[in-house]
Amino acid sequence: MNNISKAIEELKARRPVVLVDDETRENEGDLIIPAECITEEIISFMMNECRGLICIAISEERRQELGLALQVVHNESVFGTNFATPFDFRDVQGIGVTAAGRARSIIEASKKTVHKRDFVSPGFVVPVVARNGGVLRRRGQTEGSIDLARIAGFHDSAVICEILDENGEILRGSALKKFCEVHNFLCCSIEELVQFRKNCETNLRFVCQRTLSQVEPIREKLLGNWGVKNPNIEFEVKVFVDDVDNSEHFAVSFGDLSSSSVLCRIHSECLTGDVFGSLRCDCGPQLDLSLEKIMENGSGLLIYLQQEGRGIGLANKIKAYQLQEQGLDTFQANEKLGFLADARDYRAASQILKIIGIEKVSLLTNNPRKINGLTESGIEVSERIPVQTITNPENEMYLNANAQKMVHLLEF
Numbered sequence: 023m024n025n026i027s028k029a030i031e032e033l034k035a036r037r038p039v040v041l042v043d044d045e046t047r048e049n050e051g052d053l054i055i056p057a058e059c060i061t062e063e064i065i066s067f068m069m070n071e072c073r074g075l076i077c078i079a080i081s082e083e084r085r086q087e088l089g090l091a092l093q094v095v096h097n098e099s100v101f102g103t104n105f106a107t108p109f110d111f112r113d114v115q116g117i118g119v120t121a122a123g124r125a126r127s128i129i130e131a132s133k134k135t136v137h138k139r140d141f142v143s144p145g146f147v148v149p150v151v152a153r154n155g156g157v158l159r160r161r162g163q164t165e166g167s168i169d170l171a172r173i174a175g176f177h178d179s180a181v182i183c184e185i186l187d188e189n190g191e192i193l194r195g196s197a198l199k200k201f202c203e204v205h206n207f208l209c210c211s212i213e214e215l216v217q218f219r220k221n222c223e224t225n226l227r228f229v230c231q232r233t234l235s236q237v238e239p240i241r242e243k244l245l246g247n248w249g250v251k252n253p254n255i256e257f258e259v260k261v262f263v264d265d266v267d268n269s270e271h272f273a274v275s276f277g278d279l280s281s282s283s284v285l286c287r288i289h290s291e292c293l294t295g296d297v298f299g300s301l302r303c304d305c306g307p308q309l310d311l312s313l314e315k316i317m318e319n320g321s322g323l324l325i326y327l328q329q330e331g332r333g334i335g336l337a338n339k340i341k342a343y344q345l346q347e348q349g350l351d352t353f354q355a356n357e358k359l360g361f362l363a364d365a366r367d368y369r370a371a372s373q374i375l376k377i378i379g380i381e382k383v384s385l386l387t388n389n390p391r392k393i394n395g396l397t398e399s400g401i402e403v404s405e406r407i408p409v410q411t412i413t414n415p416e417n418e419m420y421l422n423a424n425a426q427k428m429v430h431l432l433e434f
Contacts, residue, residue: 024214024218025208025209025210025211025214026170026210026214026215026218027218028208028210029041029170029208029210030170030173030174032208033055033056033059033170033171033174033176034174034175036055036056036059037055037207038053038054038055038064038207039053039054039055039170039207039208039209039210040052040053040054040185040198040201040202040207040208040209040210041054041163041166041167041170041182041209041210041211041212041215042198042209042210042211042212043161043162043163043166043211043212044161044211044212044213049192049194050184050185050192050193050194051184051185051193051194051198051201051202051209052074052163052167052182052183052184052185053067053068053072053182053183053185053207054163054166054167054170054180054181054182054183055180055181056132056170056171056174056176056177056179056180056181057078057079057128057129057131057132057171057176057177057179057180057181058129058132058171058176058177058179059176060125060128060129060132060181061125062121062122062125063121064125064181065121065122065124065125065128065181066121068181068183069121071205072183072184072185072186073184073185073186073187073190074183074184074185074186075148075183075184076124076147076148076181076182076183077105077148077149077150077164077181077182077183078128078131078132078147078148078149078150078179078180078181078182079149079150079151079152079163079164079165079167079168079179079180079181079182080106080131080149080150080151080152080168080178080179081151081152081154081168081178081179082151082152082154084131084136084178084179085106085149085151087136087138088109088131088136088138088141088149089138089141090106090107090109090141090143090149091106091107091143092104092105092106092107092151093105093106093107101162102153102160102162103150103162103164104150104151104152104153104164105148105149105150105151106149106150106151107143107144107149108143108144108145108146108147108148108149109127109131109141109142109143109144109145109147109149110123110127110141110142110143110145110146110147111126111127111130111131111140111141112139112140112141112142113126114126114127115142118145118146118147119146123146124146124147127141127145127146127147128147128181131147131149131179132177132179133177134177150164150182151164152164152165152168153165154266155225155265155266155267156168156169156172156219156266157169157212157215157216157219158216158219158220158225158266158267158369159266159267161212161213161216162212163182163212164182166212166215167180167181167182168180169215169219170215185198185201217398220367220369220372220398220399221398221399221400224373224376224377225264225265225266225369225373226262226263226264226265226271226370226373226374226377227262227263227264227265228260228261228262228377229261229262229263229270230260230261231258231259231260231261232258232259233256233257233258233259234257234258234259256275256276256277257274257275257276258274258275259272259273259274260272260273260274260275260374260378262370262373262374262377264370269328269329269370270328271325271326271327271328271370271371271374272325272326273323273324273325273326273374273378274323274324274326275322275323275378276316276317276320276321276322276323276324277320277321277322278321279321279322279323279378279380281321282382282404283382283383283384283402283404283405284321284322284323284380284382284383284384285315285316285319285321285322285323285383285384285386285407286322286323286324286325286375286380286383286384286385286386287309287312287313287316287322287323287324287325287385287386287387287409288325288327288368288371288385288387288392288396289305289308289309289312289324289325289326289327290305290327290329290330290332290333290366291326291327291328291329291330292305292306292330292331293330293336294339295309296309301414301416301417302343302346302416302417302420303352303417303420304411304413304417304420304421307411307412308388308409308411311409311411312324312386312409315386315407315409316386323375323378323380323383325371325374325375327366327368327370327371329365329366331356332352332356332363332364332365332366333361333362333364333365333366333367334356334359334361334365338356338359338361341359342355342356342358342359343355345358345359351419351420351422351423351427352420352423352424353423353427353428363427363428364391364428366391367395368391368392368395368396368399369395369399371392371395371396372395372396372399372400372401373399375396375401376399376400376401380401381400381401381402382401382402382403382404383396383401383402383403383404384403384404384405384406384407385403385405385406385407386407386409387406387407387409388408388409388410388424388430388431388432389424389428389430389431390429390430390431391428393406406431408431410432410433
């Protein structure tokens with residue numbers, strides 16, 4: 023049983039657990055428990071032993087149901103922590119700051135049905151609002167605590183409190199481990215929760231599909247550009263929506279996909295390269311070459327993921343271009359803007375393959391992270407087929423950065 027499974031069992035038994043975020047983030051541990059399970063004794067323990075800010079993590083929907091305003095409209099917090107107005111349950115006014123008062127307010131706020139007239143602001147319970155999509159959208163304890171509460175079968179709210187030492191310093195590393203051992207708390211991490219959700223949940227919805235007719239321009243372009251020998255080959259488009267971030271992905275299948283290992287290209291959206299032919303990257307040529315190989319094979323699958331700019335979006339990608347013109351490479355530029363060097367993941371691609379019914383692929387890629395992403399999700403990659411394109415003076419720095427920093431399998 024892995025740590026997350028153990029944590030879920032602890033929460034089901036109404037025992038708190040410690041949730042640690044990433045070392046590159048705050049690198050702190052929070053004591054967490056579903057809001058429905060809170061007691062005066064647990065609040066008292068948090069006040070005396072954890073010493074951090076006690077918050078109730080809630081969804082945006084619940085914030086609106088409680089009638090709570092956000093503390094700030096323009097959030098300038100480094101990690102986007104989204105506090106709302108502190109509140110009390112109306113019946114605890116005068117004792118709201120006590121452990122009993124806070125526990126009562128939290129219990130009332132976590133009920134399935136609430137009425138905002140039953141709560142008053144300001145008060146002593148501090149709400150922090152989670153991003154929709156949980157840790158797959160934002161890797162914080164706010165989202166993680168709600169994810170764990172939900173998975174354990176409770177409502178989408180939780181109580182969280184940072185763990186500090188006697189001097190008010192954040193407990194980390196061995197000191198945090200000792201705290202957990204002394205108080206018999208299980209400790210798990212945001213990273214473990216992310217992987218658990220990726221492997222155990224399906225967040226992708228199939229929306230629609232359509233077979234391209236003989237006269238549609240997109241079909242004619244595919245036939246004309248790559249010279250398909252069999253003009254009667256079927257082209258079928260399937261569209262999927264990711265409920266984590268509402269992004270739309272699509273898959274285009276070519277011919278019969280019943281072979282033991284389907285030829286597959288997973289391609290991240292690149293408007294500048296795929297559509298406008300930018301020379302800064304090799305995305306457009308890789309897409310062309312992959313489709314050519316699929317056409318030559320007579321069958322295959324193209325999965326096109328909506329994760330522009332390595333997952334940072336088009337606007338930030340253009341900002342990154344400006345930084346690249348000042349000498350930064352593509353990864354340094356993304357990090358300068360406050361993002362991961364490569365924020366993409368291949369959870370959606372794995373789920374698309376599973377929904378379609380494909381368990382094994384021959385993958386057209388130079389990127390080992392795609393191979394790892396699929397295999398970790400239970401998709402077998404029987405072979406890697408290189409997608410090597412011609413370099414040019416504009417993308418040489420880009421390709422070198424890919425090879426050196428992301429270990430892309432390229433030959434120069």
